[in-house]
Amino acid sequence: GAVVSQHPSRVICKSGTSVKIECRSLDFQATTMFWYRQFPKQSLMLMATSNEGSKATYEQGVEKDKFLINHASLTLSTLTVTSAHPEDSSFYICSAGEAKTGLADEQFFGPGTRLTVL
Amino acid sequence: LAKTTQPVSMDSYEGQEVNITCSHNNIATNDYITWYQQFPSQGPRFIIQGYKTKVTNEVASLFIPADRKSSTLSLPRVSLSDTAVYYCLVVKAAGNKLTFGGGTRVLVKP
Numbered sequence: 001g002a003v004v005s006q007h008p009s010r011v012i013c014k015s016g017t018s019v020k021i022e023c024r025s026l027d028f029q030a031t032t033m034f035w036y037r038q039f040p041k042q043s044l045m046l047m048a049t050s051n052e053g054s055k056a057t058y059e060q061g062v063e064k065d066k067f068l069i070n071h072a073s074l075t076l077s078t079l080t081v082t083s084a085h086p087e088d089s090s091f092y093i094c095s096a097g098e099a100k101t102g103l104a105d106e107q108f109f110g111p112g113t114r115l116t117v118l
Numbered sequence: 119l120a121k122t123t124q125p126v127s128m129d130s131y132e133g134q135e136v137n138i139t140c141s142h143n144n145i146a147t148n149d150y151i152t153w154y155q156q157f158p159s160q161g162p163r164f165i166i167q168g169y170k171t172k173v174t175n176e177v178a179s180l181f182i183p184a185d186r187k188s189s190t191l192s193l194p195r196v197s198l199s200d201t202a203v204y205y206c207l208v209v210k211a212a213g214n215k216l217t218f219g220g221g222t223r224v225l226v227k228p
Contacts, residue, residue, distance in 0.1 A: 006161075034215055034216070036218075043205070043218045043220050044162070045218070046215055046216070046218075091159065093161045093162075094161075095216070105209075107154075107162075107164065110161050112159065
């Protein structure tokens with residue numbers, strides 16, 4: 001199957017700093033990528049849909065000015081957590097879909113980024 | 119998107135078959151049923167997808183009755199490495215976002 005990578009795999013930062021997470025589709029082009037957040041022992045929560053060449057679509061309750069998304073190319077989307085605080089500590093996961101004729105898209109997930117804000 | 123309901127957790131033993139049933143009463147005509155597996159600190163991994171009747175691949179089978187209001191993921195002869203969280207999702211065709219429910223935490227014991 002297709003491969004999605006994320007960088008970094010883990011990051012520790014001080015409160016008030018900004019952190020950028022990259023999501024790359026390595027062997028296919030993705031016009032749409034998705035960003036999720038997952039707290040310990042909980043399910044994935046969709047944060048936003050990243051659209052190549054246009055603004056991201058955020059889910060209700062997700063602050064677009066805090067979680068900046070840029071999808072500058074067909075293989076790269078970035079999520080920047082601005083002015084991070086301890087409550088932003090979480091596991092951030094991206095996904096990208098590969099269209100299949102006659103079926104729903106299969107989503108390929110990145111390995112995730114563990115963010116810890118001190 | 120149709121809401122899904124599945125057991126919170128299940129225990130099994132190595133070599134047994136594990137069946138996880140998911141209910142999705144409000145599934146729509148153009149919805150597909152998709153299952154993902156997630157290990158701790160990793161992104162989810164696609165397991166299987168189906169629309170109706172039975173689908174089988176190298177890792178699992180998916181049984182969907184005629185009314186499509188439920189589905190059952192069957193994992194044959196599980197091993198310790200199958201310990202994971204399994205998510206049932208109802209997905210519309212062509213590029214829609216995924217909404218994850220609570221998932222089923224499967225623990226395979228020796």
